[in-house]
Amino acid sequence: MFPEVIIHNTLSLDNAFYGFDIDLEAHYSILTSLAPDAVLVGSDTAKTGVEMFYNPIPAETKSDLKRPEKVPGDTRPVSVIVDSRGKLKGLLHIYRNLEHVRDVIVLVSETTPADYLKYLEEREYPYLMSGYDRVDLKEAVGLLGDTFGFSRIVSDSGGRLNCILIDERIASSLSIIIAPLIAGPDHRRYFEDIDSTADLRLKKTENLKNGLVHLVYDIMK
Numbered sequence: 001m002f003p004e005v006i007i008h009n010t011l012s013l014d015n016a017f018y019g020f021d022i023d024l025e026a027h028y029s030i031l032t033s034l035a036p037d038a039v040l041v042g043s044d045t046a047k048t049g050v051e052m053f054y055n056p057i058p059a060e061t062k063s064d065l066k067r068p069e070k071v072p073g074d075t076r077p078v079s080v081i082v083d084s085r086g087k088l089k090g091l092l093h094i095y096r097n098l099e100h101v102r103d104v105i106v107l108v109s110e111t112t113p114a115d116y117l118k119y120l121e122e123r124e125y126p127y128l129m130s131g132y133d134r135v136d137l138k139e140a141v142g143l144l145g146d147t148f149g150f151s152r153i154v155s156d157s158g159g160r161l162n163c164i165l166i167d168e169r170i171a172s173s174l175s176i177i178i179a180p181l182i183a184g185p186d187h188r189r190y191f192e193d194i195d196s197t198a199d200l201r202l203k204k205t206e207n208l209k210n211g212l213v214h215l216v217y218d219i220m221k
């Protein structure tokens with residue numbers, strides 16, 4: 001079955017998605033409450049995260065080369081990284097070692113560099129191939145459902161990937177935390193890559209602590 005895809009973001013009131021202090025506790029506690037089987041992460045988001053939190057990058061160890069054993073009853077989500085260009089080469093062990101992640105899967109395309117595929121295979125990272133130049137996201141999400149049995153995927157990515165998930169109607173809802181601040185003109189706007197229009201239906205509003213507001217919208221087909 002095609003998985004349900006929910007987009008989750010924290011945005012400033014003026015629609016920036018970076019360039020301000022995101023309340024990570026609120027962001028991830030809402031994300032966790034959505035109970036995803038998998039969290040979809042764009043390669044730029046994944047790389048930025050590593051650069052932000054790891055300096056220097058810890059060296060890969062022997063145990064990092066093995067896929068983690070399945071633990072019965074483990075409800076942690078799998079991290080699924082969209083990476084047709086191999087930007088995460090040499091960095092994926094950071095994701096494999098995150099406490100809140102039970103496995104790492106990579107989405108690649110037919111033109112993904114062979115040395116990246118070799119890197120993935122040598123380290124037992126499962127990967128799914130779809131699309132020629134970039135990943136065909138609709139097909140890839142379908143494959144994630146068929147191959148791994150995921151029924152709910154939450155996208156924790158920036159504007160570029162999430163706009164495609166809206167344009168292609170892969171996502172069925174938006175979970176947006178609005179932070180009470182104006183980030184100013186120096187950052188990209190969340191919806192600047194959108195190519196379509198979409199009608200939304202407001203499903204939930206909730207006041208969180210520190211002036212944050214959580215909004216949930218269904219994206220109408």
Ligand SMILES: NC(=O)c1ccc[n+]([C@@H]2O[C@H](COP(=O)([O-])OP(=O)(O)OC[C@H]3O[C@@H](n4cnc5c(N)ncnc54)[C@H](OP(=O)(O)O)[C@@H]3O)[C@@H](O)[C@H]2O)c1
Binds near residue numbers: 011017042083135
């Ligand atoms: N505020 C929030 O809630 C939030 C959440 C997450 C991230 N962020 C921030 O967002 C920033 C990164 O956002 P971003 O938008 O630059 O990067 P991103 O979300 O990582 O988006 C880039 C991803 O989109 C894929 N992509 C681009 N065009 C595509 C196409 N035509 N078909 C298929 N896939 C395509 C890329 O794939 P390839 O790798 O294959 O090219 C890449 O994986 C970072 O600063 C991060 O901290 C904010």
